[in-house]
Amino acid sequence: MTKADLADRLYEKIGLPKKEATAIVETLFDSMKNILSEGESIKITGFGTFLVRKKGSRKGRNPKTGTELEIEQRKVVTFKPSLQFKALVEKV
Amino acid sequence: MTKSELIEKISEKVDGLSKKQTEVIVETIFESIKESLAKGGKVEIRGFGNFRLRSRNARKARNPKTGEAVDVPPKKVPYFKVGKELREMVNRSL
Numbered sequence: 001m002t003k004a005d006l007a008d009r010l011y012e013k014i015g016l017p018k019k020e021a022t023a024i025v026e027t028l029f030d031s032m033k034n035i036l037s038e039g040e041s042i043k044i045t046g047f048g049t050f051l052v053r054k055k056g057s058r059k060g061r062n063p064k065t066g067t068e069l070e071i072e073q074r075k076v077v078t079f080k081p082s083l084q085f086k087a088l089v090e091k092v
Numbered sequence: 093m094t095k096s097e098l099i100e101k102i103s104e105k106v107d108g109l110s111k112k113q114t115e116v117i118v119e120t121i122f123e124s125i126k127e128s129l130a131k132g133g134k135v136e137i138r139g140f141g142n143f144r145l146r147s148r149n150a151r152k153a154r155n156p157k158t159g160e161a162v163d164v165p166p167k168k169v170p171y172f173k174v175g176k177e178l179r180e181m182v183n184r185s186l
Binding site: 001002003006009010013014016021023024025027028029031032033034035036037039040041042043044045046047048050052074075076077078079081085086088089090091092 | 093094095098101102105106109114116117118120121122124125126128129130131132133134135136137138139140141145167168169170171172174177178179181182183184
């Protein structure tokens with residue numbers, strides 16, 4: 001399923017015209033990207049939480065050459081699904 | 093940020109949509125993602141990330157209260173892999 005399919009679902013389920021549906025799907029994910037970029041987490045009740053976590057710098061190795069290198073500090077986005085979401089897919 | 097704050101932000105950005113309408117739309121989008129995964133499908137949001145299921149093996153666990161061994165059956169869990177664009181955006185502010 002892609003963004004286009006999500007827009008189709010909006011049309012099928014609530015009759016939202018395709019053009020508007022496409023625009024709002026884009027707006028939703030763009031907004032979420034911007035919020036997360038500012039380092040803020042997003043909690044979607046019934047779905048899950050998107051968290052921005054800071055990872056400290058650490059020493060790593062180039063797996064091909066074996067040379068040691070410094071992996072710089074960075075931020076990562078993680079998703080923690082809600083209990084409801086987990087229960088829904090557990091037995092798939 | 094919570095879902096209702098997110099909904100407010102989006103209704104401000106999209107002309108001609110009330111907060112209530114936006115709420116129904118946003119709920120429908122997240123419901124559709126859950127339904128797709130519940131059917132064993134995956135959802136690919138370019139630039140944001142992909143949602144799919146991951147398998148967890150069966151394992152033995154212990155009831156922490158009684159110490160009794162219990163079998164935990166294999167199961168599926170939702171998994172999100174962050175997209176390239178979002179991964180880069182998040183690190184731009186460092």
